[in-house]
Amino acid sequence: MNQPVIALCYGTRPQVIKASVLRRALERNTQVMAVDTGQHYDYELNQLLYEQLGVAPPDRFLETGSGSHAEQTASILTRTDALLRTERPRMVVVIGDTNSTLGCALAAVKARIPVVHVEAGLRAADGLMAEEINRRMVDAVSDVLCAPSAAAAELLRRERPGASIHQTGDVACDVLRRLEDTLPSPTDLLPEGVQPPFYYATLHRAELTDDAVRLRGVIETLAALDRPVVLPLHPRTRAALGVNGSLPQRRDNLFLIPATGYVESAGFARSATAVITDSGGVQREAYWLGTPCVTLRGETEWHETVAAGANLLVNPDDAPETLAGAIGRQCARWKGREWDCGAYGDGNAAGRVADAVNRWLEQHA
Ligand code: UD1
Numbered sequence: 001m002n003q004p005v006i007a008l009c010y011g012t013r014p015q016v017i018k019a020s021v022l023r024r025a026l027e028r029n030t031q032v033m034a035v036d037t038g039q040h041y042d043y044e045l046n047q048l049l050y051e052q053l054g055v056a057p058p059d060r061f062l063e064t065g066s067g068s069h070a071e072q073t074a075s076i077l078t079r080t081d082a083l084l085r086t087e088r089p090r091m092v093v094v095i096g097d098t099n100s101t102l103g104c105a106l107a108a109v110k111a112r113i114p115v116v117h118v119e120a121g122l123r124a125a126d127g128l129m130a131e132e133i134n135r136r137m138v139d140a141v142s143d144v145l146c147a148p149s150a151a152a153a154e155l156l157r158r159e160r161p162g163a164s165i166h167q168t169g170d171v172a173c174d175v176l177r178r179l180e181d182t183l184p185s186p187t188d189l190l191p192e193g194v195q196p197p198f199y200y201a202t203l204h205r206a207e208l209t210d211d212a213v214r215l216r217g218v219i220e221t222l223a224a225l226d227r228p229v230v231l232p233l234h235p236r237t238r239a240a241l242g243v244n245g246s247l248p249q250r251r252d253n254l255f256l257i258p259a260t261g262y263v264e265s266a267g268f269a270r271s272a273t274a275v276i277t278d279s280g281g282v283q284r285e286a287y288w289l290g291t292p293c294v295t296l297r298g299e300t301e302w303h304e305t306v307a308a309g310a311n312l313l314v315n316p317d318d319a320p321e322t323l324a325g326a327i328g329r330q331c332a333r334w335k336g337r338e339w340d341c342g343a344y345g346d347g348n349a350a351g352r353v354a355d356a357v358n359r360w361l362e363q364h365a
Helices: 013-027 047-053 071-088 099-110 130-141 150-159 171-182 212-223 235-242 261-273 278-287 302-306 320-334 349-361
Strands: 006-010 032-036 091-095 113-120 144-146 166-169 199-202 229-233 249-251 254-258 274-277 294-295 312-313
Touching: 006 013, 006 071, 006 099, 013 032, 013 047, 013 091, 013 171, 013 278, 032 071, 047 249, 047 261, 071 099, 091 099, 091 349, 099 113, 099 130, 113 130, 113 349, 144 150, 144 349, 150 166, 166 349, 171 261, 171 278, 171 349, 199 261, 212 229, 212 235, 212 254, 212 320, 229 235, 229 261, 261 278, 274 278, 274 320, 278 294, 278 302, 278 312, 294 320, 302 312, 312 320
Parallel strands: 006 032, 006 091, 091 113, 113 144, 144 166, 199 229, 199 274, 229 254, 274 294, 294 312
Antiparallel strands: 249 254
């Protein structure tokens, strides 16, 4: 390829999803090199998303793979460093708060290449959570900060008064709005033996999966709910639960199914009576799709979903009745009613990110 102007770096499932719209928007005006770090490599977490979202394969695949946080971040840093020193793009765009976000951003600043952080300015209370460390560090070293909400932009203006700060909206909203009319219906999705109404659950965060007692408690709680619960298994959750053999498998009211692609997950979230999740992405998809959500975390960085009442936080260690009660309250509260779901923009965030990048490039020609 010609010398790239921008390196668009990503590596996990949610980042492939967001990169799909960012790449299109950036490529309208600029030569883009798409770099997939390979943090996620299983078919369902990587290639399937390229196929479903119609994204061209990455220009570079760094094959980082799994490891401890330090090993993974270090490997992403050194591999990205080698690439940036050869290709010398004028800017590096990173997304979100994963180890790929931090590794690529660090490689860029150390090579003195300016960084654009998409999904900047988010904060959760737990300062030791891996994602919180990543997002704070990337915000601290980025030159252009693209905030998904007014509160995130406001925080950045206080923390980084000299940086170029833009309230762009959330690129994940763009993806959903683009595909909303094509999402599969429940009849195409539900495993045998499940009829609507049902709940849709996702669990993947280390804080939950790596604590065997906590994870078992949540699984037992889900299995005892009053409706069927469909739970696709992220590879990490599947390993933590020791689930062998083919899926789907049933445990009382809980139906374990294989990891899904983007459109299936959003289709489940749209058709479910309620969503139960620990994922930031799924919390927002439920918020945009009008499905009440209960988040199994004591906190969230997506404060606006909670302020709207669309999302209730429940501590995963609470008694089973607490989760059942929260779901019941959410469903009763929103039956036949809707919340305002405009806190993260209008589905045109990627275009605003591209405008911010192009303006910066013009000003620093
Ligand atoms: C990562 C992100 C998290 C994001 C999530 C989306 C960090 C710190 N966390 O978490 O913010 O919400 O991606 O899914 O970057 N594994 C596989 N196949 C794969 C990838 C992973 O089996 O393709 C297994 C491996 O055992 C690995 C474990 O999952 O050790 C965790 O993967 P990792 O990329 O470290 O973190 P995630 O939990 O996926």
